[in-house]
Amino acid sequence: MTTSVRDLQERGFGATLRRDAWWIAPALTALVLGSFAVYATWAAWTGTNYEWGPYLSPFYSPLIKTSWWPLSPAFLILVFPLGFRTTCYYYRKAYYRAFFLDPVACAVGEPRHGYKGETRFPFILQNVHRFFMYAAVIFIFILAYDVFLATRWPVSGGPERHFGIGVGTLVMALNVILLASYTFGCHSLRHLIGGSVDCFSCARGGRARFRLWRGVTVLNQHHMLWAWCSLFSVALTDLYIRLCAMGVIHDVRLF
Amino acid sequence: MAGAEQRRFRLFRGTREGGELKEYQVAAGEGWVVLDAVHAIQAEQAPDLAVRWNCKAGKCGSCSAEINGKPRLMCMTRMSDYPADEPITVMPMKAFPVIKDLVTDVSWNYEVAKRIPAFQPRAPDNADGTWRMYQYEVERPQEFRKCIECFLCQDVCHVLRTHGKHDAFMGPAMLVRAAVYEMHPLDKAERHEHLRREGGIGYCNITKCCTEVCPESITITDNAIIPLKERVVDAHYDPLAALWRRLTAR
Ligand code: SF4
Ligand code: SF4
Ligand code: FES
Ligand code: FES
Numbered sequence: 001m002t003t004s005v006r007d008l009q010e011r012g013f014g015a016t017l018r019r020d021a022w023w024i025a026p027a028l029t030a031l032v033l034g035s036f037a038v039y040a041t042w043a044a045w046t047g048t049n050y051e052w053g054p055y056l057s058p059f060y061s062p063l064i065k066t067s068w069w070p071l072s073p074a075f076l077i078l079v080f081p082l083g084f085r086t087t088c089y090y091y092r093k094a095y096y097r098a099f100f101l102d103p104v105a106c107a108v109g110e111p112r113h114g115y116k117g118e119t120r121f122p123f124i125l126q127n128v129h130r131f132f133m134y135a136a137v138i139f140i141f142i143l144a145y146d147v148f149l150a151t152r153w154p155v156s157g158g159p160e161r162h163f164g165i166g167v168g169t170l171v172m173a174l175n176v177i178l179l180a181s182y183t184f185g186c187h188s189l190r191h192l193i194g195g196s197v198d199c200f201s202c203a204r205g206g207r208a209r210f211r212l213w214r215g216v217t218v219l220n221q222h223h224m225l226w227a228w229c230s231l232f233s234v235a236l237t238d239l240y241i242r243l244c245a246m247g248v249i250h251d252v253r254l255f
Numbered sequence: 256m257a258g259a260e261q262r263r264f265r266l267f268r269g270t271r272e273g274g275e276l277k278e279y280q281v282a283a284g285e286g287w288v289v290l291d292a293v294h295a296i297q298a299e300q301a302p303d304l305a306v307r308w309n310c311k312a313g314k315c316g317s318c319s320a321e322i323n324g325k326p327r328l329m330c331m332t333r334m335s336d337y338p339a340d341e342p343i344t345v346m347p348m349k350a351f352p353v354i355k356d357l358v359t360d361v362s363w364n365y366e367v368a369k370r371i372p373a374f375q376p377r378a379p380d381n382a383d384g385t386w387r388m389y390q391y392e393v394e395r396p397q398e399f400r401k402c403i404e405c406f407l408c409q410d411v412c413h414v415l416r417t418h419g420k421h422d423a424f425m426g427p428a429m430l431v432r433a434a435v436y437e438m439h440p441l442d443k444a445e446r447h448e449h450l451r452r453e454g455g456i457g458y459c460n461i462t463k464c465c466t467e468v469c470p471e472s473i474t475i476t477d478n479a480i481i482p483l484k485e486r487v488v489d490a491h492y493d494p495l496a497a498l499w500r501r502l503t504a505r
């Protein structure tokens with residue numbers, strides 16, 4: 001047998017000399033991201049059961065109820081977290097691999113040709129990520145305020161409120177912590193806060209920017225982990241509040 | 256040989272025009288790496304087998320190849336990592352033209368490197384012509400100086416490997432090299448234009464295969480490429496940053 005070296009190497013989708021189970025990671029990613037997308041779309045679409053007691057689902061916060069908007073209020077705000085995650089450097093890697101198969105795994109053949117990467121429309125739009133990051137930082141404060149509100153319990157239907165903590169309050173608090181760890185480890189934030197500086201000792205406020213950059217870097221090193229944990233926590237927080245609102249489970253008031 | 260074990264190998268034999276995978280049997284000693292076996296085959300069975308190597312310590316970057324489909328240094332790949340009853344396949348790097356057998360022509364990389372805008376230090380800080388900088392600020396580019404130019408990252412990068420965009424994209428190793436200069440505290444050259452146009456940084460879709468294969472564990476994508484992409488965004492895609500530069504006349 002005599003053949004060109006290219007014929008022995010991968011040509012065409014899935015062709016590879018790799019002998020490990022390279023397809024497991026992209027298949028899992030596709031499954032989990034796909035399931036999240038289905039759940040989030042449904043949860044946002046229903047427009048019901050997003051509040052219970054002092055709790056508010058993160059898919060609906062900040063809650064904007066207006067008469068001129070015929071659809072679920074979630075759709076008024078979801079563009080921000082959705083845009084943030086879609087343009088996130090980590091999620092880009094995840095879905096380019098799992099959905100666009102560009103490449104599905106390292107040193108494995110790809111299905112299409114005419115690859116343009118992020119040099120042309122639509123993927124050149126990924127460069128707007130930092131603007132979604134600004135919004136995401138504001139959302140962290142809004143969701144933190146929701147946790148504060150989740151400690152103010154109505155007293156027998158009146159306007160008066162008392163301090164209290166339920167399991168839902170803790171669920172919402174954990175969600176904000178995970179979301180903050182994800183957001184404050186963002187690559188764009190890392191750049192803007194100090195990564196763009198080369199000479200920290202000559203820049204104005206250079207020492208402080210260096211320290212901030214190092215702090216963001218600590219979170220950034222585990223950006224993938226925070227991305228997944230916060231994805232799960234957002235969905236589970238919504239689910240918890242939804243099940244309470246539907247009466248399927250009963251929230252436990254801790255004090 | 257004491258403790259020797261018969262292992263099967265399939266090595267690419269041939270040139271750019273054509274070739275084949277040839278099977279060899281080697282009596283492998285304990286603790287052998289793939290390069291030991293290739294050397295044994297060369298010494299005992301195939302004296303005309305071409306293989307490039309130098310240090311056998313993972314430091315010269317010469318012995319890059321693809322072992323069971325994965326770009327790796329032959330001298331740093333233990334045979335015990337592979338099942339003994341299966342043959343180990345060794346191919347030359349796919350992203351570069353084969354010269355002979357396992358040896359590829361990587362000279363394209365040196366041409367690309369020459370075109371990166373060179374390190375340009377600012378005027379000396381002191382009258383005696385010296386500069387002042389601190390360890391904490393040179394640490395970032397120092398990570399990239401670990402690069403041994405094995406070009407495994409270039410080989411695995413799908414932009415070069417699968418799509419053959421050698422004309423349009425400089426590849427991860429060269430982005431790492433650009434980052435060495437670009438993030439140096441003394442450097443004052445601008446590289447965003449070069450990175451965006453000739454370097455084609457937009458072709459990288461940050462899928463991180465380069466980071467996965469780097470034998471020096473350089474965080475290529477997160478620490479070199481993404482920060483460089485952000486610099487390109489500053490200069491070309493961020494209207495607010497442009498406005499800010501205008502207002503502050505920077
Ligand atoms: S992260 Fe970019 S440079 Fe690295 S292998 Fe992937 S596409 Fe190539
Ligand atoms: S960055 Fe790593 S993989 Fe790429 S050439 Fe340098 S040492 Fe090799
Ligand atoms: S890079 Fe992931 S959130 Fe910005
Ligand atoms: S021989 Fe030097 S890196 Fe393998």
